[in-house]
Amino acid sequence: xxxxxxxxxxxxxxxxxxxxxxxxxxxxxxxxxxxxxxxxxxxxxxxxxxxxxxxxxxxxxxxxxxxxxxxxxxxxxxxxxxxxxxxxxxxxxxxxxxxxxxxxxxxxxxxxxxxxxxxxxxxxxxxxxxxxxxxxxxxxxxxxxxxxxxxxxxxxxxxxxxxxxxxxxxxxxxxxxxxxxxxxxxxxxxxxxxxxxxxxxxxxxxxxxxxxxxxxxxxxxxxxxxxxxxxxxxxxxxxxxxxxxxxxxxxxxxxxxxxxxxxxxxxxxxxxxxxxxxxxxxxxxxxxxxx
Amino acid sequence: xxxxxxxxxxxxxxxxxxxxxxxxxxxxxxxxxxxxxxxxxxxxxxxxxxxxxxxxxxxxxxxxxxxxxxxxxxxxxxxxxxxxxxxxxxxxxxxxxxxxxxxxxxxxxxxxxxxxxxxxxxxxxxxxxxxxxxxxxxxxxxxxxxxxxxxxxxxxxxxxxxxxxxxxxxxxxxxxxxxxxxxxxxxxxxxxxxxxxxxxxxxxxxxxxxxxxxxxxxxxxxxxxxxxxxxxxxxxxxxxxxxxxxxxxxxxxxxxxxxxxxxx
Numbered sequence: 214x215x216x217x218x219x220x221x222x223x224x225x226x227x228x229x230x231x232x233x234x235x236x237x238x239x240x241x242x243x244x245x246x247x248x249x250x251x252x253x254x255x256x257x258x259x260x261x262x263x264x265x266x267x268x269x270x271x272x273x274x275x276x277x278x279x280x281x282x283x284x285x286x287x288x289x290x291x292x293x294x295x296x297x298x299x300x301x302x303x304x305x306x307x308x309x310x311x312x313x314x315x316x317x318x319x320x321x322x323x324x325x326x327x328x329x330x331x332x333x334x335x336x337x338x339x340x341x342x343x344x345x346x347x348x349x350x351x352x353x354x355x356x357x358x359x360x361x362x363x364x365x366x367x368x369x370x371x372x373x374x375x376x377x378x379x380x381x382x383x384x385x386x387x388x389x390x391x392x393x394x395x396x397x398x399x400x401x402x403x404x405x406x407x408x409x410x411x412x413x414x415x416x417x418x419x420x421x422x423x424x425x426x427x428x429x430x431x432x433x434x435x436x437x438x439x440x441x442x443x444x445x446x447x448x449x450x451x452x453x454x455x456x457x458x459x460x461x462x463x464x465x466x467x468x469x470x471x472x473x474x475x476x477x478x479x480x481x482x483x484x485x486x487x488x489x490x491x492x493x494x495x496x497x498x499x500x501x502x503x504x
Numbered sequence: 505x506x507x508x509x510x511x512x513x514x515x516x517x518x519x520x521x522x523x524x525x526x527x528x529x530x531x532x533x534x535x536x537x538x539x540x541x542x543x544x545x546x547x548x549x550x551x552x553x554x555x556x557x558x559x560x561x562x563x564x565x566x567x568x569x570x571x572x573x574x575x576x577x578x579x580x581x582x583x584x585x586x587x588x589x590x591x592x593x594x595x596x597x598x599x600x601x602x603x604x605x606x607x608x609x610x611x612x613x614x615x616x617x618x619x620x621x622x623x624x625x626x627x628x629x630x631x632x633x634x635x636x637x638x639x640x641x642x643x644x645x646x647x648x649x650x651x652x653x654x655x656x657x658x659x660x661x662x663x664x665x666x667x668x669x670x671x672x673x674x675x676x677x678x679x680x681x682x683x684x685x686x687x688x689x690x691x692x693x694x695x696x697x698x699x700x701x702x703x704x705x706x707x708x709x710x711x712x713x714x715x716x717x718x719x720x721x722x723x724x725x726x727x728x729x730x731x732x733x734x735x736x737x738x739x740x741x742x743x744x745x746x747x748x749x750x751x752x753x754x755x756x757x758x759x760x761x762x763x764x765x766x767x768x
Contacts, residue, residue, distance in 0.1 A: 229677050230596050233588040237608040237648065240585055244641045245611050245619075248626035252618070255625055265625070308521045311514040324522070326756060331525055333702040333752045337725050338741035342528030345535060345738075352531065384525055412510060441615025443709065448729055458617050465713075471625050478618045485615070 256475045265471055273472045277480075283460065287480070290440055290456040293371060297378040298435040301386045302428065304379070309390035310416070313397075325391075328384040340377050340444050347373055347449070369451030377445025382435040389434065393427020394420065426496040433492035437485055457481050529745060536738035554739035564740060567721040571705055574636055574720060578643040579701035585644065586651025586696055587689065593652075594659040595667075609649045619646065620713035627714055634716025642710040647703045651696035654759075658692035659685075695755035702751040706744070 259268045277283050312321050331339070346352045347367040354364040367373055397420055405415040421428065439445075443458035452459055457477055464474035536555070540548030558564050589608045593601075611619065623642045624633060632638035662685070670680040686693075708722030715723055721744065728737055 230592070230598075233592045234596075234604065235588075236585040237589045237592075237652075238604065240581075240641075240648070241607050241611070241645055244623070245645045246607060248619075248622035249614070251626040251629070252622040265628075304521055307514055308518045311511075311518045315511050315514060316518075324518075327522060327526065329756070330749060330752055331529070333699065333706065334529065334748050335706050335722065335725070335741060335744045337708055337722055337729065338532055338737065338744060339528035341725075341729055341737050341741065342531040346527065346531055379524070380528060383521070387521070412507075437613065437615075441617055443617050458615070461617060461621060465621060465624070471621070474621055475625070478621055481615065481618060489613075 252475050253479055255472050256479055258472050260470050260472060263469065273470075273476050277473055277476045282455070283477070286455050286457050286460050287484075289454045290458075291484075293374060293378070293446075293456070294436045294440040297375055297382065297439040298432040300375065301379055301383050301435040302390075302432045305383060305387040305390050305431065306428075308387050309394050310420070312387075312391050313394035314402075325388070328388050331380075331384050336381060337444060339380050340448050343373070343376055343380065343449060344368065347376070368449060369453070371450060374446050374450030377449040378435075378439040378442060381442055381445065382438040385438070386431045386435050389427055389431035390424070393424040393431070396427075397423040429492050429496040433489055436488060440485060440488075441481065532738050532741040532745065535735060536742040538735065538738075541735065554735045555743075558736050558739040558743070561736070563719070563724055564721070567719050567724040568743075570636060570715075570718060571721040574639050574643060574711075575701040575705040577640050578647055578704040579697045581640070582644045582647035582700040582704075583651045583655075583693060583696045585648040586653075586700070587655050587693060589648070589652045590656035590659055591685070593656060594662075609652060611645045612649050616646070616707070616709035620710045623710060624713040633714060634718060636715070636718050638714040639711050639718070639720065642714055643704040643707055646707060646710065647700035650703060651700050654696045654699065654755075655689055655692045658689050662688050691758045695758040698751040698755035698758070702748045702755075705751070706748055 255265070256273050257269045257271065259266050259270060259272065312324050316324065344351075348354070349364055349366060349368070353367070358364060401419050401423065402415060405419045410418065441458060443456075443462060446452065446456040446459055447462075450456075455463070457480070461474045461477045461481075464470045464477065468474075534547075537550050537552070538548050539551035539553065585608075589605070593605060619642065623638070627633045627638045627641070632641060666684055666688075667677075667680050670684050671677065675683070706722060708720070708726050711720045712723045712726060719727070721740070725737060725740055725744075728734060728740075
């Protein structure tokens with residue numbers, strides 16, 4: 214062993230290094246990469262007599278991709294995911310701006326704690342809370358009833374689904390936007406004010422372009438989280454229209470057809486990778502053009 | 505408009521958005537003490553009935569026990585893997601490092617539903633479906649990147665010469681790891697233990713696909729949601745909140761205390 218040899222600037226891979234590389238390599242190789250690879254492979258298998266049987270056929274792909282309900286689900290999931298990304302970004306921006314530029318440090322620390330906490334607290338339970346709040350006999354309608362306004366049906370609508378999606382992604386969007394805005398050069402903002410720009414014009418021409426990468430990434434994460442979520446469209450949206458995630462669970466749990474569920478999953482992964490790379494391309498390419 | 509007026513509008517809007525974010529948690533805790541069967545306004549009076557119902561429910565207690573066991577094992581394994589990966593990123597350069605880091609850190613970007621389906625189908629080949637071992641295997645994949653991120657941030661504050669100095673003084677690399685690197689990373693390691701435990705304790709999708717009859721607590725909650733609206737969920741939810749918020753709070757205190765000490 215070369216442990217007592219003088220330190221090198223760039224140690225080669227040896228026993229010591231291999232010891233630290235191995236855990237993630239082995240664990241994620243076996244329990245992450247292999248399952249995902251198998252997922253892709255499984256799309257070519259078939260279910261015979263309720264048993265998953267190795268094969269190499271395209272019937273699952275054909276069966277899913279030629280059906281209207283599959284594409285309806287795809288389009289709906291894309292639309293509501295994109296709408297959520299937009300709404301979340303618009304709601305988050307004033308908050309992130311206030312926290313980054315205006316709030317006192319103590320308020321900022323508290324806000325960040327309050328934004329991190331939901332990320333680690335049961336999403337399921339929070340969605341249940343929204344059922345209670347939005348239901349026909351729920352909190353909002355009780356308040357409206359007290360004011361003499363007739364009850365509104367809010368559950369089982371796309372609106373309710375989006376409330377759930379926002380519950381999931383809004384804290385993260387605010388955090389990413391906040392970090393992006395915190396890195397905006399204060400001197401640039403000051404210079405803009407000195408040159409006579411009003412606050413709105415400063416935000417539009419200085420702050421937003423400088424924080425562009427973070428703002429786009431935040432929107433992309435909102436899309437990714439909503440696109441893959443199963444809980445909100447089922448329990449708040451009432452499963453209609455079904456999203457891609459609902460198609461997967463239906464094919465897996467009731468249809469017992471894992472290969473077809475895997476087709477939907479692979480289409481979702483390809484979509485997410487495409488969206489993520491488009492967002493990255495958008496974030497960085499325009500940056501180069503501007504500077 | 506004056507700057508103060510703009511500030512007031514922005515501050516008011518910020519408070520509204522935070523009310524939206526916090527409303528579900530407040531609602532859960534308030535209604536968990538509500539005597540009425542259906543959670544609605546006006547409030548039906550204070551009661552611990554739902555807590556009693558939940559704590560005497562065997563399926564809930566078994567689920568809680570499983571979740572706690574899984575979270576404990578997951579936090580230790582995920583923090584070890586996260587530490588190892590963070591140290592590799594900090595210390596070594598080699599061809600394929602980018603691929604290695606992608607393999608180690610990408611899992612949280614894949615929707616848990618897809619991870620769940622992939623693990624269900626693959627684990628059925630190697631007889632892990634329906635076992636808590638399978639749930640642990642999946643949760644470690646999901647959790648170790650969080651541990652890696654926390655510990656990597658801590659390592660970024662360590663001077664690269666510190667290890668070199670120890671080596672020059674004749675310490676082996678293992679001894680340096682034990683008496684220099686590990687003590688330096690200790691606060692981050694403890695917060696990683698807490699955060700990974702919290703993530704595992706709350707995770708329901710992988711657990712739902714993989715656990716079979718060995719339901720963890722969140723899978724039990726999911727089953728109750730599929731059944732019907734029951735105030736019991738409020739009581740379980742409050743218990744779950746208290747456990748995870750405690751874990752996150754511990755993690756944050758550990759992280760802040762360490763940085764306060766150093767900025768003094």
